[in-house]
Amino acid sequence: MDNLDNIVITDIQTPIVVHSEKGRRFQMTDRSSYGLSLCASGQITYTMNGKTYISHQRNAVLLPRGGTYTLFGDAEGFFPVINFECKNFNCNEIMVFKLENPQAFLKSFEALKNLFLNNKNHLKIYSGFYELLNKIYYENLEK
Numbered sequence: 292m293d294n295l296d297n298i299v300i301t302d303i304q305t306p307i308v309v310h311s312e313k314g315r316r317f318q319m320t321d322r323s324s325y326g327l328s329l330c331a332s333g334q335i336t337y338t339m340n341g342k343t344y345i346s347h348q349r350n351a352v353l354l355p356r357g358g359t360y361t362l363f364g365d366a367e368g369f370f371p372v373i374n375f376e377c378k379n380f381n382c383n384e385i386m387v388f389k390l391e392n393p394q395a396f397l398k399s400f401e402a403l404k405n406l407f408l409n410n411k412n413h414l415k416i417y418s419g420f421y422e423l424l425n426k427i428y429y430e431n432l433e434k
Contacts, residue, residue: 294380295428302376303420306404308369311335315364319354324374325382326354327423329396333368337361337385344385346370348393351427353386360385371400373420388427399423 304324311333328346335346339360346352354360356376390396403419406412 294382295424298380298424299378300375300417300420301378303403303416304374305407306371306373306400308371311362311364311368311370313364313367317362318359319362320359322354322356322358322360324376325356325380327373327375328352328354329371329390329393329400331369331371331397332366333370334365335368335370336363336365338363339385342384344387346387349390351388351390351396353382353388355382355384355386358383358385371397371404373400373403373423375420388431390427391430396423396426399426 302324308331309328313333329351330346330348332348337344337346337352337354337360339358344352345365399419399422403416403423406416406419
């Protein structure tokens with residue numbers, strides 16, 4: 292996490308919400324961009340390089356560009372995802388971040404999604420995404 296505070300976002304794709312069915316297994320090979328995934332409901336288990344990572348409402352998951360992993364739907368649910376490109380960031384494995392107030396993060400996601408859908412103000416979009424990353428960073432600093 293030491294380089295998350297120096298990340299430089301170069302592109303943000305339209306935020307999406309992915310529906311995951313219980314029992315669904317999916318293989319991701321050479322992921323095309325970084326992804327920040329939240330959880331509105333449900334649970335997914337990711338497996339990468341023999342390690343498992345759990346996505347649920349109190350965790351945000353950062354998926355690495357170029358990553359190859361499997362995911363399994365432990366419980367049906369909806370997972371808001373923001374795919375992005377960046378520099379000054381070195382991440383080659385899945386990262387999990389604890390969220391103290393997951394509803395605040397979901398609200399920030401909805402605001403970003405609405406900016407993309409309604410007015411496409413790039414300054415507000417980038418500002419909103421940096422704010423989201425900043426909240427994640429400060430909630431996960433070693434105390």
